[in-house]
Amino acid sequence: MRADQTLVQFLREEKRLTGTHIGCDTVSCGACTVLLNGQAVKSCSVLAVQCDGARVDTVEGLCDQELSPLQQAFRECFAVQCGFCTPGFLMTACELMRTVKPKSRQELAVQLAGNYCRCTGYQPILDAIGRVLALPSPSR
Amino acid sequence: MASKGSGTSLSNPVLRSEDRRFLRGAGRYLADLSFPDTYHVAFVRSSEAHARIMDISTEKAYLPGVVGIFLAADLTSELGEVPMVWPVPGLQNPGHPLLAKETVRFPGEPIAVVIAADEQTARRAAKQVKVTYHRLPVVANLLQAVDRQAGGAAVHPEIADNIAYVWEREFGDPSALEKADDSFFQRLIIPRVAPLPMEPRGLIARYDREADLLSVWASSQFPHVLRLSLAVVLGHPESRIAVTVPDVGGAFGGKMNVYREDLLVAYFAKRLNLTLRYVETRSENFMAMTHGRDQIQDVRVFYTRRGRLLGMDVTIHANMGAYLQGATPGIPLFTAQMLSGCYRIPYIKVRVMGYYTNQAYTDAYRGAGRPEATYLVERVIEMVARKCGRDPLSVRLKNFIRRTQFPARVVTGLTYDSGDYSKALKKAAAKSGIKYWRSEQRARRLRGDRRQIGIGISSYVEFCGNSPSSAHAQLGLKTGGYESAVVRIHPTGAVTVISGSCPSGQGHETVWAQLVERCLGVAQEQVQVVTGTTTGTPWGGGTYGSRSAAVGGTAIYQACQRLIEKGRDYLQHLWQVKGEAIGFEQGVYSCGTRRISLQELAPRLYLAHDLPYGMEPGLEATVFFEPRSYTYPSGTHVCIVEVDALTGKTSILQYVAVDDCGHLLHEPIAKGQVIGGIVQGIGAALYEQIVQDEQTGQLLTQSFRSYHLPKAEDVPPIVTDHLCTPSPVNPLGVKGVGESGTIAAHPAVINAIVDALSVYGVEHVDMPATPEKLWQLCQMGGETE
Numbered sequence: 074m075r076a077d078q079t080l081v082q083f084l085r086e087e088k089r090l091t092g093t094h095i096g097c098d099t100v101s102c103g104a105c106t107v108l109l110n111g112q113a114v115k116s117c118s119v120l121a122v123q124c125d126g127a128r129v130d131t132v133e134g135l136c137d138q139e140l141s142p143l144q145q146a147f148r149e150c151f152a153v154q155c156g157f158c159t160p161g162f163l164m165t166a167c168e169l170m171r172t173v174k175p176k177s178r179q180e181l182a183v184q185l186a187g188n189y190c191r192c193t194g195y196q197p198i199l200d201a202i203g204r205v206l207a208l209p210s211p212s213r
Numbered sequence: 214m215a216s217k218g219s220g221t222s223l224s225n226p227v228l229r230s231e232d233r234r235f236l237r238g239a240g241r242y243l244a245d246l247s248f249p250d251t252y253h254v255a256f257v258r259s260s261e262a263h264a265r266i267m268d269i270s271t272e273k274a275y276l277p278g279v280v281g282i283f284l285a286a287d288l289t290s291e292l293g294e295v296p297m298v299w300p301v302p303g304l305q306n307p308g309h310p311l312l313a314k315e316t317v318r319f320p321g322e323p324i325a326v327v328i329a330a331d332e333q334t335a336r337r338a339a340k341q342v343k344v345t346y347h348r349l350p351v352v353a354n355l356l357q358a359v360d361r362q363a364g365g366a367a368v369h370p371e372i373a374d375n376i377a378y379v380w381e382r383e384f385g386d387p388s389a390l391e392k393a394d395d396s397f398f399q400r401l402i403i404p405r406v407a408p409l410p411m412e413p414r415g416l417i418a419r420y421d422r423e424a425d426l427l428s429v430w431a432s433s434q435f436p437h438v439l440r441l442s443l444a445v446v447l448g449h450p451e452s453r454i455a456v457t458v459p460d461v462g463g464a465f466g467g468k469m470n471v472y473r474e475d476l477l478v479a480y481f482a483k484r485l486n487l488t489l490r491y492v493e494t495r496s497e498n499f500m501a502m503t504h505g506r507d508q509i510q511d512v513r514v515f516y517t518r519r520g521r522l523l524g525m526d527v528t529i530h531a532n533m534g535a536y537l538q539g540a541t542p543g544i545p546l547f548t549a550q551m552l553s554g555c556y557r558i559p560y561i562k563v564r565v566m567g568y569y570t571n572q573a574y575t576d577a578y579r580g581a582g583r584p585e586a587t588y589l590v591e592r593v594i595e596m597v598a599r600k601c602g603r604d605p606l607s608v609r610l611k612n613f614i615r616r617t618q619f620p621a622r623v624v625t626g627l628t629y630d631s632g633d634y635s636k637a638l639k640k641a642a643a644k645s646g647i648k649y650w651r652s653e654q655r656a657r658r659l660r661g662d663r664r665q666i667g668i669g670i671s672s673y674v675e676f677c678g679n680s681p682s683s684a685h686a687q688l689g690l691k692t693g694g695y696e697s698a699v700v701r702i703h704p705t706g707a708v709t710v711i712s713g714s715c716p717s718g719q720g721h722e723t724v725w726a727q728l729v730e731r732c733l734g735v736a737q738e739q740v741q742v743v744t745g746t747t748t749g750t751p752w753g754g755g756t757y758g759s760r761s762a763a764v765g766g767t768a769i770y771q772a773c774q775r776l777i778e779k780g781r782d783y784l785q786h787l788w789q790v791k792g793e794a795i796g797f798e799q800g801v802y803s804c805g806t807r808r809i810s811l812q813e814l815a816p817r818l819y820l821a822h823d824l825p826y827g828m829e830p831g832l833e834a835t836v837f838f839e840p841r842s843y844t845y846p847s848g849t850h851v852c853i854v855e856v857d858a859l860t861g862k863t864s865i866l867q868y869v870a871v872d873d874c875g876h877l878l879h880e881p882i883a884k885g886q887v888i889g890g891i892v893q894g895i896g897a898a899l900y901e902q903i904v905q906d907e908q909t910g911q912l913l914t915q916s917f918r919s920y921h922l923p924k925a926e927d928v929p930p931i932v933t934d935h936l937c938t939p940s941p942v943n944p945l946g947v948k949g950v951g952e953s954g955t956i957a958a959h960p961a962v963i964n965a966i967v968d969a970l971s972v973y974g975v976e977h978v979d980m981p982a983t984p985e986k987l988w989q990l991c992q993m994g995g996e997t998e
Contacts, residue, residue, distance in 0.1 A: 077333075091245035092238015094462070096411045097495035101917035104411060132238030144236040148228050151881045154889065155718025156235030157242065157411040157462030185925040189917065191411050191463050192718050193885060194892030195925040211930045 074121055080114075081105040083121035084131060092132040092160045096189070103188035106161035107131050113168035115187070132160035135167070143167065143205050150201035154192035162188050166202045178208055226881045227737070229723045231716075240460045243415040243432040244492045251417070252280055254478050254491040255335035257325035257342045258500065259317035262353065262571040262910025263368070264346035266315055269325065274341035278330040282342065283481070285312035285324075292480060293446035295473055295536070298691045299543035304378040307369040307569070309536040311473045311480075317346070318368055318535035319573050320905070320912040321500025326477055328489065351571045351910035355405075355507055355532040358568040368535055368569040377533050377567035378542060382549065385624035389559035390524045393515035397600065401592055402979040403585050403959075405507035405532065405903040406896075407499060407914075408578045409922060410717070412462020414502060415492035416475050418482035427454045427483055432461050434469040434715055435755025440747045442471040443479050458745035464717035465893070466577035467502045469757045470538045474501070499915040504903055505578020507532035508545060508585050514593050515560075520601040520608040522594060524560035527552060529585075533567045534574035540581075541574050542567055546688050547582025547676075553623035554590030555634045555674045555847060556612040561624050571910045572903075577757060579893055580952040583675040584959055591671045591960035595967070596976070605964075606642055609672050610635055620941070629674060629845040630948075631938040637871045638672055638849040644934060645851040645869040658972050663859050665972060666866075669852040669965025673957040677874075677949025678844035678942065679758030694840065696760065697751040698768035700729065700776060701833035704819040706812030708735050710772075711743040713753020714765035719951065720882045721761060728766060728878060732773035733811055734800015751835055759846070759949030762878055767943040768838035775834035780814045786825035844940040844948035848872035850891070852961040856969040861988030863899060863966055865929035870957065872933070875940040875948035887954040888931050894958020896923040898980050970994065 074083065084090045084107070093116055096104035105116045108130035116129075135141050140148065143166055153159050165188050175181040178199055190198060203210060234240050257269075271282045288311060295309035313324045325342055329335035350366035352358050358375045367373050417430040427449055433439050436456040444451035461468065474491055482489040493501070509530040515523045531545035549563045598608040613634045614621045621629045647668060654666040680694030699711040710729050714721060721744055726737040743750065754760070777797055784802055785792045795804045800811050814832070817823070821830035853867040870887055877883045900921035904913045914920040939946030959980060966982050967975055973994025978986060 075333075085245075089247070090238070091242075092240075094242070094412070095244065096413070096462075097917050099495065099916040099918050102411065102495075132236075136237065140233075140236055147236055148232045151226070151229070151885050153229065153232045153235050154720070154885060155411065155461065155463040156231065156240045157718075159235050160238045163236070179926070182925040182928070189411065189922055189924065191409055191465070191893070191922065192889050194888040194890075194931065195923075195928045196888050196892075196931055197885060199925060 076122060078121045080107070080116035080119040080121050080124055080129070084116060090131050090133050094157055094160060096157065101189065103161040103165065104158050106164040106188065108164055108167060111168070113165045132163055135163060143170070146201040146204045150197045150204065152193060152197040152201040158188060158190045162190070162198055169202070170205060175206060178203055178211060181206065181208065227723060227727055227879065229720050230726065231720060231722050242412055242460050242462050243417065243430060246417060246430055246459060248417065248419060248488050251488045251490050252328050252330060253332040253335040254489050255327045255339040256323045256474065257327065257339045257344065259313065259320060259322040259324055261317055261346045261348060262320050262905060263349040263351040264317050265349060266313065266317060266324065266344060267347050268345040270343040273343070274327065274338045276334055276338045276341065278334040279338045280328040280330065283326045285310065285314040288312065291448055295476065295538065296442045296445065296471055297537045297539060297541065299540050299689060300691065301378045301380055301542045301546065301689050304542055305372050306537060307372060311477055319571050320910065321497065321573065323473055326481060328481060353571060353905045353907050353910040355509055355530060355568060355570060358570050359509055359530045368571055372569060375569045377569055380546065380565040383562045384626065385560040387560055390515045392517060393523045394518045396513055396515045397596070398513050399596060399977060401510040401512065401589060403506045403508045403510065403588060404980055405504050405572070405575070406578065406901045407504055407903055407920065408465040408467035408502060410463030410465055410467055413493045413495055413498040414468060414472070416478045417488070417490045418479040419488035420483040420486055422486055425453050427479060429454065429456045429479055431456060431458060431475060432468055433458050434464045434717055434757055436715060436745055436747050437713065437753045438755060439471055439475065443476065446476050447480055447483065449483065456747045458715055461717035465579045466505065466581060466757065468717065469577055469755065470503055495917065496915050499920065500912060501573060503538050503576035503578070504534070504573050505575060506585060507575050508548065510589050512589060512593060514597065516597045518601055520597055520603045520611055522556055522558055522597055522612050524558060525552065525593065527561065527563045527589070529563065529565045531565060531567050532570055532572065532575055534570060534572045536574050538574040538576045541576050543688060543690055544575065544577060544582045548585040550625050550627055551583050551586035551675065552590065553625050554587065555614060555672045556590070556594070557614055558624055572905060579890065579955045581758065583952065584894070584956045587671065587673045587675065587956050588959045591673070591964065595964045605670050606638065609638060609670065627676065628842065630842060630940050630942050632674065632845060632847045632873060633936060633938050634672060634847055637847060637873055637936055640934060640936065641849040641851045641869050641871040644871065644932065645853065645867060647851065650853050664855050664857050665969040667854045667856060667965040667967070667969025669854065669961045669963065669968060670849065671957045671961035671964060672849045673953065674845050674847040675953060675956050676843035676845055677759035678763035678840050679760040681840050681842055684843065694754070695837050696754050696764040696768045697835065697837050698765065698772045699751060699833060699835045700769060700772035702776060702812065702815045704816045706815050708733065708740045709743060710740060710769055711750050712765050712769060713751065714756045714761040715745045715753065716756060719756065719761065719886065720879065724879050724882060725769060728769055729773060732770060733776065735812060759951035762945070762947040763844050763940070763943055763949050764838060764840055766878060766945055766947060768836045770945055771838055772834040772836040775836065776832055777811065779832065780811050783814060783818060783824065783828065784809070787823065840942060842942045844875065844942055846872065846874040846948040846950065846953045848953065848957060850957040850961040852965040854962065854965040854969055856966060856987055858991040861984035861986065861991065863982060863987065865895065868929050868931045870931065870933045870954065871935065872950070872953055873936045873938055874950040874953060876937060876946040878947060883950045884933050886950045887933050890952060890954025891931055891958045892923050892928055894955040895962055898959050898962035898982060900981050902981050
């Protein structure tokens with residue numbers, strides 16, 4: 074392993090886990106979000122060697138056959154368009170569901186500030202995660 | 214057709230088949246593809262906006278693993294330039310070389326190609342190439358070009374005034390202006406923005422010398438156009454180039470182009486007989502993907518005191534950038550032809566002036582010229598209402614093309630297919646509770662609240678269904694506008710549908726399978742959708758201009774109809790009955806008590822033992838659908854904002870969109886396009902702008918840190934609704950929906966902000982309406998009061 078190899082490079086190049094994407098070079102977009110010991114991190118900002126002995130969860134590990142309730146909610150809410158940002162949102166949502174548990178849609182939106190999407194306008198993503206968190210849906 | 218049938222509605226939608234792979238991280242984007250023995254490409258890019266190259270030293274760049282470093286002089290002279298297909302009459306085209314030779318003309322312009330065994334080495338080596346520049350005076354933005362502020366700087370020495378072309382038209386009857394009570398002048402500035410798909414661009418090329426086959430994988434909106442361009446520029450037989458487009462992580466027009474990088478990677482793959490891979494960084498994406506918009510519109514408006522819009526004299530200054538990409542010169546012509554908006558305007562005079570600047574090339578970005586037109590018209594109608602002291606809703610109603618007037622020919626020469634503009638407006642007004650917001654607005658104004666309410670209306674019409682090829686001819690665009698489809702029923706009854714459209718997130722796989730199911734009665738699960746490949750497919754135009762449903766969808770529909778007819782012809786012979794006696798419903802032919810499905814016919818047609826004389830065996834059809842006219846989606850959006858005069862911050866409290874895009878093929882997908890489009894429009898209206906330093910031309914916005922992409926918390930709740938006036942120009946009655954949200958959103962937001970700040974005497978604010986800008990306007994307004 075190269076000393077300067079980032080976690081996302083390691084996952085993609087060494088492990089061939091290409092579900093974790095690279096959308097920027099400034100630790101902004103969140104397409105590379107994974108769980109590091111249960112915590113959502115941007116895997117472009119962590120060196121692979123720093124993760125020695127740590128548990129890393131990627132989008133590929135979210136389900137076996139059937140989609141998880143979170144993934145199913147994304148599908149049913151049409152929260153996916155091009156799909157490039159989707160794995161990052163899923164991983165961030167995993168952490169939010171377990172730890173932060175936002176109480177409102179607004180709080181959820183603020184928590185998602187580190188994940189960018191250019192296709193969906195975020196609304197269906199908020200719908201999907203909001204559904205799993207059982208947040209009140211906005212009046213339409 | 215269309216919105217009837219199962220699975221299309223919001224309550225019981227067909228889920229997207231694509232999502233199964235995307236949600237598992239099993240999507241395959243360009244960067245996910247891997248090939249053995251791949252070498253990596255990095256580009257040495259200009260750090261200057263405008264400079265003469267004095268020296269290029271590659272000495273320190275030959276790191277271990279570097280295979281080669283190539284400069285402009287190393288390219289063979291037979292190699293062509295970047296293709297441009299829109300030679301507007303009178304265009305001064307300086308050409309578009311693949312690598313800068315003596316001069317660099319925009320920040321990020323490629324100077325050298327570095328090829329290495331791995332990506333890191335290639336990028337590191339590129340940084341070690343030392344370029345010595347002699348800086349030249351810059352034209353750092355459009356305003357400098359228009360106002361000749363650049364101190365005589367010329368982007369191309371042979372074009373001293375930086376003017377690429379002037380295109381003028383006078384539409385309608387100038388005597389209409391005699392009835393005008395008054396006129397006013399307004400300058401509107403539409404900033405340069407970036408498409409920014411989440412997946413940057415990339416290309417992989419490999420060459421098989423034995424077969425003389427050049428195989429290319431690219432993140433592109435149009436594989437066939439890329440193949441054609443590679444054939445022409447590289448001088449390689451088109452039949453021996455295979456282009457494959459994997460999953461595309463968003464495009465928005467930015468991947469509707471063939472770039473230097475694409476051509477160079479393919480060229481060197483062939484020349485060096487190597488597999489080459491290039492994936493741009495986000496910084497490179499900011500620098501070297503096409504940008505959008507960037508117009509300065511000077512408008513004189515003629516109107517009556519009663520709020521009738523009689524005429525406009527418009528000069529559109531349009532920024533080309535330093536070089537011309539595929540459609541760069543033509544995008545502002547789209548603006549010109551949509552200047553009548555939803556209205557009956559008797560006279561429009563328009564002059565489009567294209568300018569070269571030391572900036573990246575512009576080209577189509579979601580809406581391509583139509584957002585600029587809608588912005589102009591909807592700002593103008595709002596100003597007319599204000600000057601006449603009338604309600605902006607009633608002024609719109611007064612000027613609208615009426616429902617009974619369709620097909621409606623507007624003064625710019627287009628014939629709008631169908632619409633009901635008043636109904637959409639009234640529906641949007643009712644849905645957004647305008648009366649409530651007006652009273653809230655009054656109350657806050659009376660009490661001098663620091664948070665003022667603004668109501669912004671935007672009634673838009675745009676053209677989709679790109680396009681009748683004759684319309685291209687009229688505008689000087691050297692491409693056809695049709696789309697192809699192949700529908701093939703295999704001997705087992707399974708179906709393959711090949712479409713020339715090429716998805717970048719719109720859900721084609723789902724919608725095309727659904728369309729075939731509805732036409733042929735074959736379960737979607739048995740329909741394989743093929744897109745994004747030039748191998749074994751007819752020419753395809755690609756996905757842009759909201760054309761997939763209206764043009765690509767119609768091609769599929771017509772191919773299905775041909776198969777149904779062929780089956781009927783065969784049964785006529787088999788059953789010895791007249792064709793009109795044979796019904797076809799949900800995939801099954803019937804005549805009296807006899808029944809047989811189309812799928813059951815398939816093996817018989819391939820067996821061909823009992824075909825009537827002259828009938829070809831097999832069951833497949835290829836259609837090239839050429840639309841006879843554009844389609845014209847329309848609608849009204851209403852945006853309610855709250856602007857804090859003490860901070861200048863805008864909050865969107867509510868956004869209602871009522872759209873008419875004809876029949877919907879898939880309602881939730883259409884809704885997703887509208888909402889996603891609106892958010893891109895809101896982004897441009899409030900936050901986004903590509904900025905270069907006015908003195909040095911340095912690009913100041915080259916990452917997500919300096920360019921504000923809308924985030925989840927920036928997005929208001931968006932309520933959508935639709936009405937449907939089916940398009941008469943295609944059998945599906947569909948219009949297109951990919952860009953309408955963006956087109957409508959800019960003026961909806963800006964009209965709302967101006968309405969809110971009208972208490973401070975504000976009459977206009979240019980995009981992006983940043984807090985700083987609004988705060989200053991409030992301060993100045995407060996002082997004059």
